[in-house]
Amino acid sequence: MTFEPFTFQPFIYQALKESGFVQPTEVQEKLIPLIQKKRNIIGQSQTGSGKTHTFLLPLIDQIETDKKEVQVVITAPSRELAEQIYQAAKQIAAFAPNEIRVSKFVGGTDKQRQLEQLKHQQPHLVVGTPGRILDMANENALLIYKSKAFVVDEADMTLDLGFLPEVDQIAAKFADNIQMLVFSATIPERLRPFLKKYLTHPIIEEIKPQNLLSETIENWLISTKGKDRNQLIYQLLTIGQPYLAVVFANTKEHVDEISEFLQNQGLKVAKIHGGIPSRERKRVMRQIQHLDYQYVVATDLAARGIDIEGISHVINAELPRDLDFFIHRVGRTGRNQLKGTAITLYEPSDERAINDLEKLGIVFEPKEIKQDEIVATYDRNRRQKREKTEEELDPEMIGYVKKQKKQVKPGYKKKIKQEINKSNQEKRKLERRRQQRSAKKQKKDFNR
Known part of the structure; x- marks a missing residue:
């Protein structure tokens, strides 16, 4: 698949060509059409899956440049992550026929200067850390209440670092019909109350890790x-x-x-x-x-x-x-x-x-x-892997492994190996079933 079926504006395709992107990743293929339909989404995917462009491409494509107001707000839990999203957004916006203003608000930068800039004009797209964005919004300098989309990137990391209360307060400033996109590597139990509070009937997509490199x-x-x-x-x-x-x-x-x-x-x-x-x-x-x-x-x-x-x-x-x-x-x-x-x-x-x-x-x-x-x-990691393998074996298997180290009758080693393989296969089956049940339960919980 290519990016053509998404029917972006021409400047988006120019930005993609400049970046060297030819084919969408799995998360992009699945979620971009849903984001274009204004759906609320919880995207569970690992780093490296292409999630940054998953939300940037359709959201920047939908920005109305004739409106001089904030239309998209994106939070990231660290300055480094905010910088990465900011640079990616600027690269795409640079190809737009009319100016798309992208601004970054993170701690450790000149707050007074940012306040002065906001007096003259509001950005179309805001990227930053939760604390600084909330601070600028509370000062009535950054006017985010008209935003059409709110993205919470790395939600589990946001939770771990203690920034979820700030994200909660930011979310409370938006209209009820705001489109919310939450991306996270995992969905911890402590994150669920926030998700249920703000996301109505979200689509939940979990992108499984896969081999991303050519076999050659x-x-x-x-x-x-x-x-x-x-x-x-x-x-x-x-x-x-x-x-x-x-x-x-x-x-x-x-x-x-x-x-x-x-x-x-x-x-x-x-x-x-x-x-x-x-x-x-x-x-x-x-x-x-x-x-x-x-x-x-x-x-x-x-x-x-x-x-x-x-x-x-x-x-x-x-x-x-x-x-x-x-x-x-x-x-x-x-x-x-x-x-x-x-x-x-x-x-x-x-x-x-x-x-x-x-x-x-x-x-x-x-x-x-x-x-x-x-x-x-x-x-x-050879030492840790060896210790982990021995820990994961049940007592019966440990007995087999210890017997392997002794001299045994011909054919007995083969039997031991078969028993170990059989045990491991059973464990893998149980783990797959557990994951499937968990995924089904998760979707039911959020769609109630």
């Missing part, structure tokens, strides 16, 4: 182990002699740093980021397409439009702040059934992000560099 991609994970990242990137680029390699970094400053280091090592490197003038970026892109460069270093927003056949390697110098971008980065290689290699550098502080990606169904192969070769290494 080898997806490697390499620990930096305190080593110099730039030197590691140089080694990775020169060991395998890639046909065309793209190195991703989060900021233009980091792109500049990596590019300079690689150039000092004698590599011919192209760099792409938002700080480079548009005309020069286009020139560099043409040179890359003509294979004048073997190595490219780029940021996410500038490089998502790269659609070049033959990218053999993608290297994540660091994990993206928004894990949605991980899929787009890695998806630059392994296209059209060609083989590709994706390499992600990580350190201990990245464990949570790596775990979130694995929950999506993304499988990493642990690797390390030894004597100028890339070799397989131990799974970073």
Whole structure:
């Protein structure tokens, strides 16, 4: 499926083309038509499923630019998440034929300056943290009461961080017919009273994690182990002699740093980021397409439009702040059934992000560099996985496992293995049934 059936305004398709989006994700395919029909929605999906554009595309498409009032309000539980949504919204709005004003309100910024700006004009779309948005609304500076749509992103995280009371107060300022969209990785019991209070007969969609990477991609994970990242990137680029390699970094400053280091090592490197003038970026892109460069270093927003056949390697110098971008980065290689290699550098502080990606169904192969070769290494969680496996076995199975370690009669090991597999299959069946019952009960609760 493409985005064409959604019948967006032409500028939305221009923004999608610039971003390199060709096919909607599962959550986008299911929920965009419902959002266009003004339905209230609870979308349960993991990070990386494309939920940000799920609500931004249809809501920005419906903004009436001739009305000088707030029409969409979006809350996020952290400044970083608010910034990511803000940047994505600005990228889409930039293509609109008439100005769509997008404003960000988060803590730690100049409140007085924001108050002065609001005296002159109201934004069409508001993104921010709950506390600052509520503060500006209570000052009667940010006039949100006419809004047509209210989005609560990362609702479970909002709850965990203690911001749900502020979101509750914001929601109370809207008209009864406000369209509410709530996105969350999980639906905790403590979140349900809020959802029942504001969402009338919502549509509940749970998007199951699935394999989001092409089967032709080898997806490697390499620990930096305190080593110099730039030197590691140089080694990775020169060991395998890639046909065309793209190195991703989060900021233009980091792109500049990596590019300079690689150039000092004698590599011919192209760099792409938002700080480079548009005309020069286009020139560099043409040179890359003509294979004048073997190595490219780029940021996410500038490089998502790269659609070049033959990218053999993608290297994540660091994990993206928004894990949605991980899929787009890695998806630059392994296209059209060609083989590709994706390499992600990580350190201990990245464990949570790596775990979130694995929950999506993304499988990493642990690797390390030894004597100028890339070799397989131990799974970073091998100890925890072994302990968890032993904990999950029932006493009878533990007995079988212990017997496996002793010398036994021929054929007995096979019997033990069969018993363990049988036990695990039964547990999986029970867990699937439990999840199905839970999902049915959940839908009944919200539709009462």
